[in-house]
Amino acid sequence: MIEFTINGNTRQLDIEPEMPLLWALRNELGLTGTKFGCGIAACGACTVHVDGQPVRSCVTPVSAVRNSQVTTIEGLTVNAAGNPALTAVQQAWIDHQVPQCGYCQSGMIMAVSALLADNPNPDEAAIERSVSNVCRCGTYPRVSKAIRAIIADNAGSAASAQGDTV
Amino acid sequence: MKMNRRLFLLGTTVIGGGLLLGYAVTRPDRQSLANRDHTSAGQSFLTTWLRIDPDNQVTVVVPHSEMGQGVLTSLPMMAADEMDADWNQVRVEQAPATDLFANGVLIKGFAMSMGLTVPAFLDRTVNFATLKAAEIMNMQITGGSSSVRFTGEMGMRAAGAAAREMLINAAAAQWDVAASECDARNSYIYHDASGRSASFGELASAAALFEPPRNPTLKTPDRFTLMGTAVPRVDIPAKVDGSAMYGIDARPDGMLYAAVTTAPVFGGKLTRVDNVDAVMQRRGVERVIELEDAVAVVADNYWRASEALKQLQPVFTGAEFDDVNSSDIFTQFDTALDSAERNEDVHAGDAAEAFAGAAEIIDARYRVPYLAHAAMEPMNCTVHFHDGRCDVWTGTQDNLGIRGRVATVAELNENDVTVHPFYLGGGFGRRLPQSTNTIDQATRIASHFDVPVQTLWSREEDTRQDYYRPAVSSRFRAGLDSNGQLVAWENVYIGKNEPVEAAHIAYQVANQQIDYVESPTHVPFGAWRSVAHSQHSFFLESFTDELAWHAKQDPLQYRLAMLSDKPRHRRVLQEAATRAGWTTPAPEGRARGIALQESFGSIVAEVAEVSLTEDGAVRVNKVVCAIDCGRVVNPDTAASQVESGIIYGLTAAMYGQISIESGRVKESNFHDYEMLRLADSPEIEVILLESDDAAIGGLGEPATPPISAAVTNALYALTGQRVRELPLKHYRFTPTPIEAAGNA
Ligand code: FES
Numbered sequence: 001m002i003e004f005t006i007n008g009n010t011r012q013l014d015i016e017p018e019m020p021l022l023w024a025l026r027n028e029l030g031l032t033g034t035k036f037g038c039g040i041a042a043c044g045a046c047t048v049h050v051d052g053q054p055v056r057s058c059v060t061p062v063s064a065v066r067n068s069q070v071t072t073i074e075g076l077t078v079n080a081a082g083n084p085a086l087t088a089v090q091q092a093w094i095d096h097q098v099p100q101c102g103y104c105q106s107g108m109i110m111a112v113s114a115l116l117a118d119n120p121n122p123d124e125a126a127i128e129r130s131v132s133n134v135c136r137c138g139t140y141p142r143v144s145k146a147i148r149a150i151i152a153d154n155a156g157s158a159a160s161a162q163g164d165t166v
Numbered sequence: 167m168k169m170n171r172r173l174f175l176l177g178t179t180v181i182g183g184g185l186l187l188g189y190a191v192t193r194p195d196r197q198s199l200a201n202r203d204h205t206s207a208g209q210s211f212l213t214t215w216l217r218i219d220p221d222n223q224v225t226v227v228v229p230h231s232e233m234g235q236g237v238l239t240s241l242p243m244m245a246a247d248e249m250d251a252d253w254n255q256v257r258v259e260q261a262p263a264t265d266l267f268a269n270g271v272l273i274k275g276f277a278m279s280m281g282l283t284v285p286a287f288l289d290r291t292v293n294f295a296t297l298k299a300a301e302i303m304n305m306q307i308t309g310g311s312s313s314v315r316f317t318g319e320m321g322m323r324a325a326g327a328a329a330r331e332m333l334i335n336a337a338a339a340q341w342d343v344a345a346s347e348c349d350a351r352n353s354y355i356y357h358d359a360s361g362r363s364a365s366f367g368e369l370a371s372a373a374a375l376f377e378p379p380r381n382p383t384l385k386t387p388d389r390f391t392l393m394g395t396a397v398p399r400v401d402i403p404a405k406v407d408g409s410a411m412y413g414i415d416a417r418p419d420g421m422l423y424a425a426v427t428t429a430p431v432f433g434g435k436l437t438r439v440d441n442v443d444a445v446m447q448r449r450g451v452e453r454v455i456e457l458e459d460a461v462a463v464v465a466d467n468y469w470r471a472s473e474a475l476k477q478l479q480p481v482f483t484g485a486e487f488d489d490v491n492s493s494d495i496f497t498q499f500d501t502a503l504d505s506a507e508r509n510e511d512v513h514a515g516d517a518a519e520a521f522a523g524a525a526e527i528i529d530a531r532y533r534v535p536y537l538a539h540a541a542m543e544p545m546n547c548t549v550h551f552h553d554g555r556c557d558v559w560t561g562t563q564d565n566l567g568i569r570g571r572v573a574t575v576a577e578l579n580e581n582d583v584t585v586h587p588f589y590l591g592g593g594f595g596r597r598l599p600q601s602t603n604t605i606d607q608a609t610r611i612a613s614h615f616d617v618p619v620q621t622l623w624s625r626e627e628d629t630r631q632d633y634y635r636p637a638v639s640s641r642f643r644a645g646l647d648s649n650g651q652l653v654a655w656e657n658v659y660i661g662k663n664e665p666v667e668a669a670h671i672a673y674q675v676a677n678q679q680i681d682y683v684e685s686p687t688h689v690p691f692g693a694w695r696s697v698a699h700s701q702h703s704f705f706l707e708s709f710t711d712e713l714a715w716h717a718k719q720d721p722l723q724y725r726l727a728m729l730s731d732k733p734r735h736r737r738v739l740q741e742a743a744t745r746a747g748w749t750t751p752a753p754e755g756r757a758r759g760i761a762l763q764e765s766f767g768s769i770v771a772e773v774a775e776v777s778l779t780e781d782g783a784v785r786v787n788k789v790v791c792a793i794d795c796g797r798v799v800n801p802d803t804a805a806s807q808v809e810s811g812i813i814y815g816l817t818a819a820m821y822g823q824i825s826i827e828s829g830r831v832k833e834s835n836f837h838d839y840e841m842l843r844l845a846d847s848p849e850i851e852v853i854l855l856e857s858d859d860a861a862i863g864g865l866g867e868p869a870t871p872p873i874s875a876a877v878t879n880a881l882y883a884l885t886g887q888r889v890r891e892l893p894l895k896h897y898r899f900t901p902t903p904i905e906a907a908g909n910a
Pocket residue numbers: 035036037038039040041042043044045046047056057058059
């Protein structure tokens with residue numbers, strides 16, 4: 001029995017410990033927002049958060065997330081009170097009309113969300129390192145723009161927060 | 167009869183295009199059909215593509231698939247604008263795959279582009295007759311950059327305008343006033359003189375009794391309210407929260423999963439499968455299914471199925487092509503190019519005489535490799551046989567076509583096949599029903615079960631069992647007179663493909679001999695974003711650039727001088743060049759290249775600015791693209807399509823290579839079939855240009871063709887090295903800039 005927390009709910013699954021988290025999510029738990037792209041950690045379509053860290057679920061055996069907190073794109077959209085609420089990243093994705101076919105975007109948004117949670121003001125190099133997801137529709141220019149807009153917003157609110165304390 | 171297999175790619179319809187005129191007798195009785203089959207009580211179909219509910223909601227039914235090009239937004243915008251509907255009360259629906267929504271307007275567009283005479287193109291007539299032809303040809307296709315151009319211009323706008331006219335007629339009759347005194351605004355009809363108004367919803371059922379006008383009047387562009395504005399895409403919210411459903415996400419009750427291995431050498435057959443007993447013991451495995459050229463494991467979980475598949479030991483035949491490598495294919499092409507057996511494409515003037523009298527002759531050979539589509543969502547299809555019929559869940563560029571294909575394979579009547587449309591995780595030509603292998607397998611596998619079975623390909627299978635952009639070689643000769651002027655153009659290339667004009671040149675050259683030779687291989691090919699333009703644009707615009715440098719002329723000026731009769735071509739070149747700062751020196755360590763291509767009704771010029779990495783690999787820093795697509799319906803989706811087309815083409819130029827080794831595809835996944843990523847994505851600037859009176863051009867594909875030549879032309883300017891074979895990942899350059907005589 002493998003037990004882990006998925007989007008805030010504890011689940012026990014009677015599955016092989018070596019089953020990749022991706023297939024546990026998609027085939028056992030019916031969470032289809034996390035996508036299959038390559039199966040070899042080469043595209044990022046399957047990115048989820050494990051204890052807040054971005055992880056490529058296609059190569060992560062469920063045994064590795066035992067007793068961990070797993071968040072998928074479906075869980076990202078739920079705020080602390082359990083209500084649906086778009087995150088700043090998702091809102092920026094709408095504002096900048098980022099997705100095209102949209103298939104890579106769950107993974108893209110999970111990767112960007114993890115990066116910005118870790119570092120609200122990453123430089124270009126950090127962004128390029130952390131957001132190595134493949135988007136076959138070529139939404140990269142808009143992904144960049146949306147990230148830069150969020151960073152600018154973060155900087156703005158940080159500045160005003162500082163202003164408040166003065 | 168000599169029938170080129172490639173013509174079937176988009177052309178199945180076109181071959182039957184002649185039928186079109188035979189159905190010139192109009193009978194719009196599909197209205198009553200629509201009312202019967204697709205409405206519940208209280209809803210009225212006004213035309214094939216629109217529905218108005220009593221609560222004043224307008225539903226636009228889109229007969230195309232959404233694969234990221236924004237068609238679920240731009241087509242309804244066109245209808246709603248003509249209708250004067252309130253966009254906030256417009257709902258969008260994907261058409262069900264039934265004959266009722268067969269896309270007749272699309273047929274007409276393809277027929278036109280093939281040069282068939284279709285009367286009254288854009289004559290502001292709703293031509294119901296073509297719908298009949300479409301039914302016969304089973305078309306609901308999304309490809310050829312056609313949605314907005316054909317369905318939108320001829321179908322959606324006319325439908326919207328017709329609906330508006332019928333609503334006005336209904337209001338006028340109800341109020342006993344002249345229709346000319348009534349007006350439509352924001353989903354209401356107004357009679358301003360008496361201050362009366364009624365909503366579309368209130369008038370809908372009365373309006374439905376009016377015969378749709380044969381000649382609804384379309385708006386002039388100055389009256390557009392939605393067209394030309396950046397309306398946010400309706401599909402995007404579902405694509406940021408994981409709720410958008412793709413074919414791979416279909417979860418009908420009781421579904422099983424199939425993992426498949428197909429004969430690695432194309433055309434190979436399955437002779438035997440070993441180790442079946444051991445595999446059947448594995449957890450979750452339901453069955454091993456042998457197909458003619460593949461073997462599948464069906465299990466209750468995809469991972470279990472694919473792990474079990476690894477343990478199976480299938481034996482395939484393949485001897486015939488087992489020793490073919492890419493190098494053999496290119497050798498075969500070279501021999502073919504030099505043979506005397508040529509087919510005429512374009513002959514103008516007297517090329518032979520012009521070459522005989524030329525002061526100088528320049529020649530070059532170019533080649534490009536096979537390319538896979540690598541749509542982000544691996545190929546998949548879910549099929550359920552039950553009660554003598556079947557249901558299909560998949561994302562496809564042609565729902566009707568898929569229905570027909572499944573019916574054929576399953577030996578069912580088409581009416582007994584229901585296709586459930588889904589979003590496509592990328593199409594790019596791969597998800598056209600002519601590329602049948604996944605669909606066929608899924609149907610055959612599911613036929614052994616009474617529960618739904620999802621056949622899902624691994625990325626490896628997706629890469630190795632594609633219908634590839636063909637490998638192509640092309641040979642050029644140019645004859646120059648004593649002033650260095652281009653007087654003769656000769657080109658021989660492998661394989662005539664769609665679109666038929668892909669190897670034609672825009673430039674004024676008096677004497678031309680453009681020929682092709684067929685040189686078939688065992689590698690299956692299909693439509694790949696921009697189809698034959700993807701290779702020919704690289705060839706044509708690189709060779710033209712060679713001639714410009716040889717003539718010691720600025721590559722931009724050289725092109726402009728040969729385009730005096732083509733103001734739209736000149737304009738895109740000039741706009742792109744100006745915005746890219748063409749006449750000013752590029753930043754230190756960088757150089758620029760330019761390329762031009764007309765395709766799918768749009769004219770595109772791209773300027774690439776490139777530099778070299780520390781180890782001498784190419785780095786594309788910036789791309790400026792000017793596109794004249796006649797008229798822009800949604801500038802934001804238009805720009806995103808152009809960005810997308812550039813990155814798709816640039817990925818191919820930088821990394822794209824499918825190689826054949828021992829008859830099979832060597833590459834397998836993104837580690838060896840590499841993709842452009844954020845880190846190597848250039849800054850892109852898009853300039854959208856409009857041309858009054860020009861037919862609306864495509865956007866999904868036209869930005870792809872010119873990018874490779876723009877980049878390699880820039881590389882030449884930077885390094886003096888001419889790239890005549892892609893991809894660029896095999897090259898390392900040293901900067902040795904040459905003086906651009908034209909600039910000096
Ligand atoms: S599917 Fe996991 S990285 Fe591609």
